[in-house]
Amino acid sequence: MQDVAEQPSAIRWYYEGLGQNVFRAVSCRSCGKLTFPPTGCCEHCGSWEVEGVELSGEATLLYATHNITPACHPRFETIAPYVYGHLRLREGPIVQAIILGVEARPESLRALFERGPVPVKAETLTMEDLPVIAFRLAG
Ligand SMILES: [Zn+2]
Incomplete structure (x- = not known):
């Protein structure tokens, strides 16, 4: 798990992963759901408390x-x-x-x-x- 808030951009972090065949999303600390592709906040509840996760592909x-x-x-x-x-x-x-x-x-x-x-x-x-x-x- 990575703290997406520490990344300069969740989108940049996503594309950097793609370039290495690593598929990334963010997991919400409030509701537990995933947002893919990753953004700086949860697409389900709007919380900014998200952390980066690697997907299985x-x-x-x-x-x-x-x-x-x-x-x-x-x-x-x-x-x-x-x-x-x-x-x-x-x-x-x-x-x-x-x-x-x-x-x-x-x-x-x-x-x-x-x-x-x-x-x-x-x-x-x-x-x-x-x-x-x-x-x-x-x-
Ligand atoms: Zn959420």
Whole structure:
């Protein structure tokens, strides 16, 4: 655990972790819930009493689709078309992120849909400007 209040910026601390394949959130000392991505205060109760925690990177993919080009942000144009999904981190929060290991084709997305919720694992995508968290199908 790290005291996020001692960091110059919770967001900078998050991106520095991503650059090292370390996935970070903050845990609230008041309500005990996690905020991901981390900010300086709890997104659930507004408390500033938060501390940094490391996430396992393990998650379950709940939903997946593909983007319609152009990408939603210029930084993603180089990897478009890609699969995008909603997933639940093992620690609880629900996250939206790029999903790796699935082709952005209707047949691939249908096969994934028929499998149902599947395990995924976080990894860092190195982009031109900032690293980005993505999740890869496990197995
Ligand atoms: Zn809280």
